[in-house]
Amino acid sequence: MRLKITIAYDGTNYAGWQVQKNAISIQSLVQKAIEIVLRHPIQLSGSGRTDAGVHALGQTAHFDTDVDIDLSRLCYSANALLPLDIRILKAEKVKDDFHARYSAVGKTYHYHLQIDPVMDPKERLYRTQIFGPFDRSLLEKAIPHLIGGHDFTSFSNVRKNCDDTIRTLHRLDVFDEPGGIRLEFVGDGFLYKMVRNIVGTLIDVAAGRTLPDDIPKIFQGKNRKLAGPAALPQGLFLISVQYLDHQEMHKPFSE
Amino acid sequence: MRLKITIAYDGTNYAGWQVQKNAISIQSLVQKAIEIVLRHPIQLSGSGRTDAGVHALGQTAHFDTDVDIDLSRLCYSANALLPLDIRILKAEKVKDDFHARYSAVGKTYHYHLQIDPVMDPKERLYRTQIFGPFDRSLLEKAIPHLIGGHDFTSFSNVRKNCDDTIRTLHRLDVFDEPGGIRLEFVGDGFLYKMVRNIVGTLIDVAAGRTLPDDIPKIFQGKNRKLAGPAALPQGLFLISVQYLDHQEMHKPFSE
Numbered sequence: 001m002r003l004k005i006t007i008a009y010d011g012t013n014y015a016g017w018q019v020q021k022n023a024i025s026i027q028s029l030v031q032k033a034i035e036i037v038l039r040h041p042i043q044l045s046g047s048g049r050t051d052a053g054v055h056a057l058g059q060t061a062h063f064d065t066d067v068d069i070d071l072s073r074l075c076y077s078a079n080a081l082l083p084l085d086i087r088i089l090k091a092e093k094v095k096d097d098f099h100a101r102y103s104a105v106g107k108t109y110h111y112h113l114q115i116d117p118v119m120d121p122k123e124r125l126y127r128t129q130i131f132g133p134f135d136r137s138l139l140e141k142a143i144p145h146l147i148g149g150h151d152f153t154s155f156s157n158v159r160k161n162c163d164d165t166i167r168t169l170h171r172l173d174v175f176d177e178p179g180g181i182r183l184e185f186v187g188d189g190f191l192y193k194m195v196r197n198i199v200g201t202l203i204d205v206a207a208g209r210t211l212p213d214d215i216p217k218i219f220q221g222k223n224r225k226l227a228g229p230a231a232l233p234q235g236l237f238l239i240s241v242q243y244l245d246h247q248e249m250h251k252p253f254s255e
Numbered sequence: 256m257r258l259k260i261t262i263a264y265d266g267t268n269y270a271g272w273q274v275q276k277n278a279i280s281i282q283s284l285v286q287k288a289i290e291i292v293l294r295h296p297i298q299l300s301g302s303g304r305t306d307a308g309v310h311a312l313g314q315t316a317h318f319d320t321d322v323d324i325d326l327s328r329l330c331y332s333a334n335a336l337l338p339l340d341i342r343i344l345k346a347e348k349v350k351d352d353f354h355a356r357y358s359a360v361g362k363t364y365h366y367h368l369q370i371d372p373v374m375d376p377k378e379r380l381y382r383t384q385i386f387g388p389f390d391r392s393l394l395e396k397a398i399p400h401l402i403g404g405h406d407f408t409s410f411s412n413v414r415k416n417c418d419d420t421i422r423t424l425h426r427l428d429v430f431d432e433p434g435g436i437r438l439e440f441v442g443d444g445f446l447y448k449m450v451r452n453i454v455g456t457l458i459d460v461a462a463g464r465t466l467p468d469d470i471p472k473i474f475q476g477k478n479r480k481l482a483g484p485a486a487l488p489q490g491l492f493l494i495s496v497q498y499l500d501h502q503e504m505h506k507p508f509s510e
Binding site for chain 1: 263264265310330331334339340341342343344372373374375376377379381
């Protein structure tokens, strides 16, 4: 049978989600914990990688097992083997053709910016501090240019030639939080570093280094050098991955 | 002139507030940062020590200087020299006879308990996880026995003979937060480890190991062994120190 798990993690201490040589990845720790509980090797497939330092409240992954184990017991036992900065929130039985990556129809990311000069020490690993001028109204003027279907090549560090660089950004909303703002991204999918590159560009816009109306030209140029630098990983959270059969937005913790 | 500063810190990485041999204390880092900005040695006097791993949102301290510096500039410059887990929130001119410790008329502490089995990874350094049974109504039945003026010897790790072990606990309230509860303590002063020993005793009460009505006997025995073990430092926050001339409760961050 195929199981889907939902995982929350603080990415600070890890080399990212994906298994890597010579570095501790979140995927490898979760996989090992489940293998110890089930007593057989598994192949854990995530919805996508998150980079070093990026956090998740609702990363998803799937694997196959024939062990008939109570699913809450599986979570409990695996969590007892995992460090406290990685938590399995849920395990669910899914159809055999479910795939954490290929069945996904959308993702939600949040990015936290600290604007007040003095940041809460508790938030230092979860927000990116803005230095210098920051005009939120300029940032908000740039957003309509980003919404919708676009070729996001200029906003992506695609490593190889990639045929499909078209993505649809359904929502990009700005919310106040104490000391700063939160940017909420909902889209059908995101290219490599796309969220962080958009945030870096929006920081440039808010600082007056880029005009809101420059965004269409950045898209048209299809050149990574036209957009701003990638914002730091620490402000980024993968909030949820959406599937057609699993519409609920899993968000168990207040941010 | 005498200056009062208000400081927030994440105590995770430090040996506590107080300067110690062979360990990095928060006091020593704050003092060094201010000395670099003012270009003369200072003697920084805190409102009291906090132990290793204990956090603060409103620790206070005072020092003297003759340097005529803009106070927001002093904070800004000292913060630029400090790690992000220590922030000076405010500097104020106070009367020459102000003393961070001896002028204090009250303190507020919060203690965070995680009751749900799965803790938000972001909160792992800021809450204490409860394992086993936890009956909040039992805990609440114990609270009235703790409020008011008592000899808190049984709840304190006083190191030497100490004449004055009478303290008044004005308030001890329980609030819900996502995944657990927060205990808010307001008192005229707290003996060494008093908050953590009370919390440890309340955890015993909620688990059924101690009866709510045992609290008066614990007071009467004046013996540390009668109360429960000290709760872990990581759930404890010094929220504010109250002074007669400075009545406002400084609480700049949402917890």
